[in-house]
Amino acid sequence: MSSPSHKQHTFSRRPLAVALSLVAAQFSASALAQEGTHHRALEEIIVTAQKRTENLQEVPLSVATISGEKLESAGIENLSDLTAHMPSIHFTETGLSTQVRVRGIGSDNSQGFEQSVGMYVDGIYYGRAQLFRAPMMDMERAELLRGPQSTLFGKNSIAGALNLTTARPTTNTEARVSLSHELEYNTTEINGMLSGALSDTVQARLAVRNLTDDGYMYNSHLDTDQPAREETSARLTLAWQATDNLDLSLKAEQNQFETTGRAIEITQDVAVVAGNPNYYEYLQILNREPFDSELDYVRQADTEEVSDNTINNLTLKADYALGDHTVTWISGLLNFDYEELCDCDFVAAEIVPLHLSEDYEQTSHEIRIASPMGNTVEWLAGAFYQDYNQTFSDQIDIEADNLLASTNPILADTGIRRDFEQSSSAWALFGRATWNVNDALHITLGARYTEESKDASKIINAVTLADGMPTYNPALGATYQGVFLTENEAAVVSADGTPLLHRGYNVKGSRDKSAFTPLLNIEYDVNADMMVYGAFTTGFKAGGFDPRSNRIGLFDFRARNPELPAPPAEEANPLLHFEFENETVIASELGMKNTLFDGLAELNFALYHTKYKDLQISQFDGGVGFNVGNAEETVVKGLEVDGRWLVMDNLTASYGLSLLDFEYTDFKNGNCYVGQTPDADLDGDGTDDTCNYTGKRGVYTPDMTLNLSLDYFHPLTNELGLVAIWDWQHVSSHQTHVNLDPAGEIDAYDMMGLRLGIEGENWSLGVLAKNLLDEHVISYSGNAPLSDSQFGTNTHYSFIRRPRTISLEAAYNF
Template identity: 75%
Template sequence: MSRFTQTKMTFIRKPLAIAIGIAAAQLSALTAAQGLEEIIVTSQKRAENLQEVPLSVATISGEKLESAGIENLGDLTLHMPNIHFTETGLSTQVRVRGIGSDNSQGFEQSVGMYLDGVYYGRAQLFRSPMMDMERAELLRGPQSTLFGKNSIAGALNLTSALPTHDFEARASVSQELEFNTTELNGMLSGGLSDNVQARLAIRHLTDDGYMYNSYLDADQPERTEDSARLSVTWQASDNLDIYVKAEQHTFETTGRAIEITQDEVLASSPYGLTYNEVLQGVLSRPGFESETDLIRQADTAEHSDNTINNFTFKADYALGEHTVTWITGLLDFSYNELCDCDFVPADIVPVELNEDYEQTSHEIRIASPMGETVEWLAGAFIQNYDQVFDDQINLAEGNVLADTYPVLTNTGIRRDFEQSSTAWALFGRATWSISDAWHLTLGARYTEETKDATKEVNAVSLITDEVLSDPAIGSTYMGVFLVENNTAFVGADGTTPLMHAGYDVKGSRDESAFTPLINVEYDISGDMMMYGSFTTGFKAGGFDPRSNRVGLFDFRAANPAAPAPPAEEENPLQYFEFDNETANAMELGMKNTLADGRLELNFALYHTTYEDLQISQFDGGVGFNVGNAKETVVQGLEVDGRWLVVDNLTAFYGFSFLDFEYKDFENGNCFAGQTPNTDSDGDTIADACDYTGKRGVYTPEMTFNFSLDYVHSLGNNIDFISVLDWQHVGAHQVHVNLDPSGEIDGYNMMGLRLGLESNNWSVGILGKNLLDEKVVTYTGNAPLSDSQFGTNTHYSFVRRPMTIALEATYKY
C-alpha cells in the first residue's frame, strides 16, 4: 500500500471513530423516549425497514420535503450528503459520489431518476418540480441489478403520495418576500367507492427572479410553473391492485441565473485587452461587469419553455404467496429555448434549441413471499425511445460576428440530431438466509441495447432557411466557431481540401452487458448489522449532438487524391460517437440502532473504479467534445443516522468524505491559456491536456449535513414547530475544464422553519440560505472569448441568495 493510500485510509477512519465516540458518549445523557419511527423504503423493490437494507441509502419523508420547502432536486440535494445538482447553460446535472453526466443531450444520466417506478433518464427531466410526495430515496453507488443499465453512479427513487380511503384535502400558499415568489398547492384525496380511491394534486408557482439584468432593466430568471397529477387506485379483486397516474408539468423561464464572473487577458490576446475592453473599445458595443454580485448584462430576451407528460400504469397481482408486478410508463417531454449564449450585452452567439423526446417502458417482475429462507425477485424490462434535437446560431444583420465577417451576414449554423434506442433486460436477485445471522444475496442483470443516430451540421440562410453551399461561408464558420460543417469540404478559395471537413454522419451501436452483484450480511444482533458487497455497473455508449468536430469521416471520399489520414483516425465517427462506461464497486457498511431505538448510526466505506467514464468538455469555441476517461477511482466514507434526543426533538445527521482521482485521462480539453501536452487524434499535434491525477468537478472532499426537528405543545391542540437544516460543502472545482480559477471555497447553507400547527391548519415562516452565501454552482468560458478575443472570460450560475417566505396551510 502506497503512503498516499495509507494517509487517505487513516483520514477515512478518523471521522468514523469520532462519530462512534460521540454517539457512545451521548447514550447516558438520553432521556426517556419512545424510540424512532421506522422508515420504510423500496430501494430493493420491496417495502423494507431502512435499517435492514444492506446498502448506502438516504431518505427524506414527504412531511420533511414539505416542511423544508423542497421544491425540486436542487433543493433536495441540500439535505443529503454526497449528491450535487447544478444547471448549466445547456443542461442539468446531478452527481453522486462525484460521478454524473456532463453537457450533452446525447447522454443518459449516470444518476438514474425513477418516479413511481418509471425511469427518467434525460437531463431536462431533472428540472421537474416536486410536489405531493410520499418520500425521496437516494441510493449511492452503481444500482445496475434492480434499477438498470445507466444508474452507474446511483439512483433517485421518488414516490408520489398515494390516494387515501378517507377524504382528505389540503391547500397551501407560500409568499417569498424579497423576490416575490408565490407558490400555491392543492390536494384532494379520498374514496370514490368501496374499492376505488383517487387523488388530485396541483401546483402553481410564479417567481420574479433573484438576479438583475441591468442592460434590460429586468429581474431574472422569471419563472412560471404549473403541475397537475391525478392518480387512482383500484382494488379490482382480492388478488389484484391497480394504480394509474397521469401528470403534466409545464415550466417557463425568462432569462437565466448567469453572470460574467471573470474577465482576464491571455498571453495569446491579439488586442492585449479584456473581453469587456474589446467590446467597448474595439467593437463599440456595450460593456459588462465581471463580479459575482447577482447582476448580469445580457441583450437577448431569453426563454425556456418546457412540457413534461407522464402516464403510469401499475398492477400488483397476488399469485398464491408470490406477487407479480407490472409497470408501464409513457413519458414525453419537449422544450424550446432561446439562449443568449455569449452572456454579454452584444449580439454575438444567440442560440435556439429544441428537443422532443418520447419514451415507452415496461417492467414485469415476480417476488417471493417475505420471511422465507430464500427470498427472490426476478423480472424483465424493455424500453424504447425516440429523440429529435436541433440547435441553431443565428448571425443576423448587426451581429458582432456578421459585422466582422460579412460573408456570414444573415446566415446561421444548424445542428440536426436524431436518435432512437431499444433496450431490454432480464434481472434477478435472491437472498439466502444461511442462518439467523448470515445472509447471502446474489443478483445479476443482462442488458442489450441498440441505438441508431444521424447528425448533420449545415450553414443555412436566415432569409430562405435553405442549406448553403458556398465554401467561403462554411470555412469561415469552421474557423470562427470551430464547427465542422457540410459546406466546408474545401477552403474559402473553393479548391484547397480541408483535412477535417463536412458533417453528415450516421451510426449504429449494438451492445450488451452482464452486471452481477454479491452481498454478504451479518446480523450482529437485532439492532446491529454489517454488510459487504461487490457490484458492477454499466452505462451504454452513444452519439453526441453537441460536438462540433466529426474528424475525417469522408475526407478521402470527397478528395480521393489526398493523402490518407493517420491510422488512429480510421474510425469515421471519432467525435460523434462515445463508448460505454463500466464500474466495479466494493462497499463495506454497518447499520446500528442504539439506545433502545433512539439512535441510529450507519456508515459505509466504498471504493469504485470506473472505466471509460463519459466526459463532455468545452472546446473553446461554441461546442462541447465528448470522450472517455480511461480510468477513474472514487472512494470514501459516508456516515448518517437519526437521534431522538427527547420525544419532541429529533436530530438527523450525515457526513461524507470523498476521494476522487482520474487515474488515466490523457485526452481532456484544455482550459483557456493552458498549453496542450497530449495528442488526442493521432495527427502528431498536441491538442489536449492530461488530467491524470486530478480531481473532477463537483467533488468536495467533505460534506456535512445536520437537521433538528422540534415540536412543542402549546395546548388546545396547537403545536409550535421548528425545523433547522444546515449543510457544509467543502471547497471544490466547478469549471468544466478544471481551470484553477474555477475552484470555489467551502460554504454553509442554513434553513429554518418556525410555525404553529393544529389539526387542520398551520402557519409559518421559512428561511433558506440564511447566511446569504453567494454560491457559484457552475462555471464555463464565454463562447469565443478564448478563440476570438484571447481572454479567459468566465460565466457562472449563482445560487439563490437568502429568502424569507410566509406560509399558510389548511387541511381537512
C-alpha cells in the first residue's frame, strides 16, 4: 500500500553500509584463492555496448547485462520482468502509455514523446512508448547502458540505452521446445526454436512464441478475470556468408499482443473538503454502482477494455571486411499500430470511455566503419538517417446513459475527438577515436552532430455520435471545455456570448533543430585486473509536439478568426502545452572495474553526476488530459556497484546496488496535485497558478535498489543435474504519483524469484516462482479523471504488479 515517507536528498547510512558489506564479501573470497583455486574463473561476459564485441570488464561504461540463458531460466517475458533483475531501471504501464526510466530519468505520458531511454533491437531504434510492451523471446543478451549514450547510440538516448540482441542462426542443427504453465492464473507460454544450416554458406533460425493468460485481477462488475492476454510472436533470421569478405543477415519479425482489461484499481478515495462526500458516495447518490478503494486485486469497470497491438520489423545487416577495417550497414523498417478501448474513469459507472488508435511507420539506415583493434589509434565513424510518420487519435463517447449526460444533457450522444499527425526526419554524423597512449592509458574522444525536423498538427472537435462528424454548437463546445477542461473548435464564446480567451483547438507547428554532443573518456589500466576511468558526456533529445494536452494556452485566435471581436487578453505563447523544447544533459562519471582473485570475482563501481536542462515533463491536468512542458533544471547523482563472484565451481553470485539522489533544482511550472495550493506565478499577473517543484524528488526515484542473484548447479548422476536460481531485488520507498501527491509514495518492497529444476542431457523440468513474498506493489498512480474537477475528491487509480505466481516448466532439446 502507499504511505507517506520522509523526503531525502542525501544517501543514508544504511545504503552505504550495504555497499561496504558487498565489498567485504568480495574480499572474504581471498581465502578461497589461497586454497589452490586459481584454476577456476568466471566466464567472460561479451557485450557490444561500444558497437564492438568486447569483454564487459574492459568497457569503460556503467553497463549491466543478462545473458539469453538467464533471461530464459528466470522467466523474463518482457521489459517489466527484466527490470526486476537490474538496478537503476524502472518500468511501468499507465492508463495511456508505457514508461521506462534509468537513473530516475524517463519520459512521461505522451504519444508525442520519444523515449529518454533508447531501446535498440539488433541495432534498430525502438523509440516509441508502445514498443516497450513488446515481448522478449529467443534472446542472445540484454544490455543496459546507464547514463547518456548520445555518441554511438545517439537517437535521444539521453538517460541510457537498452541494447537487445536476438539469437543468431547456428551452423549446427538445433531445435528446442519449452512449455510453461502458471497454476493460479492459468498462464501458458509455449516457445519453439529451430536453427541450422541451409547450405554451406546460409543458415536460418526460426523462433515462435505464444502466451495466454487469464489475468490476476478480478473485475467484480463484469465477473471476469483481468487483464487477459494473448501474445503471438514469430521471428525468422537468415545469415549468409556471401563472400569471404561479406556477411549478410536478414531478420523479419512480427509481434501481436492483445489484452482485455487492465491491471488498474482504485486505491484511494477521499473528499478534498472534509465532511463532503467522497467519489464512492457521490456515485451512490447518483444511483450508480460504487467501487472498492482497497488494494486487493479487485476492480470495478463496466467496459470490456481491449488493447490490440501489432509490431512488424524487417532488419537487414551487412558486415564487410575492407582490408583490416569493418564496414557495417544496418537498415530497418519498423511499424506498429494499436486500437484501444479504455474505461478511463476506472469505475463501474459509464463516465469516460476512451477509444485510442495509433499508426507509426519508421525507416532507418546506419553505416559505420571501424578500424582494427590493437593499433595506437582505434576509431569508429558513421552516419545515421531516420524518418517516421505518426498518426494518433482518441475519442470520448458520451452516450445517452452516460453519467455526464444526466448532469449535462447537452452532451448526450456526442463525443470529443482529437486527431494528431506528426512526421520527422533526422540525420547524424558520429565518430569516436581512442588513443592508446601506452599499455595503460587510453584517451577517447567522440562526438555526434544531429539535425532533426518535425511537422505536426492537431485538432480537437466536438462530434455527433450518429455520424462522427464535427459539430460547431458553441454551447456544446463550452460544456466540453468546462467539464473536461478540453479546448475545442466548437468552444468560441461563453454562455453570455463573450469570446473565450482559450478559444478553439486547431494548431500546427514545425521544428528544425540541431545539436552537437561531444564525449571525453579517459581510461587507465592500473594492472591487468584493475581499470579506472573518467567520462564527460553530453546528450540531446529533440523537442516536439504533444498529442495528449487538452489546452494550448492563450493562442491568438484573431489570426484564425478575424471576423470575431478580440478576447480580453493578448496571446503570450501560441504553442503553450502543444510544443515542448529540446532536452539536454551534461554528465560526468568516475568508475572502476576490478577482476579479483585470479578471475574468481568482479567488483565494479560507477559514481556519476548528471545535470539535465529542460527535462520534458507531462502531468495530469485535473480533467482528462496531460499538459506537456519542460522542467528548467534537474540534477541526478548517485553510485552504482555491481559484479559477480564464483563462490564455488557450481555456485555463482551476481549483485548490483544503485544509490540515487534526484532533485528538481529549477521546476516552477509543475501541475498541482489535488488539494495543493499553487505557489508560483509564472506569467507575472500577481496570481499563483502553478506549483513549484524545485527541491523535490521526481517520480520513480528510489534512494536505493539492491539486486542479488545466486545460480547453482549440482550433479545428481552422470546424466542428471539439479539447477537452482534465486533472485532478490530490494527497492526503497519512492513516489509513484504523476503529480507527486504525497499519498502516492509507496513503501519499500522486495521482489524475490526462485527456480528449481532437474536437467538431463536434452531435457529439463522445473518450477519457477516469481514475487515469492507476494508483495502488493503499486507501479503507477494518477487521479481518476474528473474526480476532482467534477466531484471534488482526491481519488487515485493505480497499476498493480502481478502477485506471487508459481509455474511448472518443461523443455526438450532436439
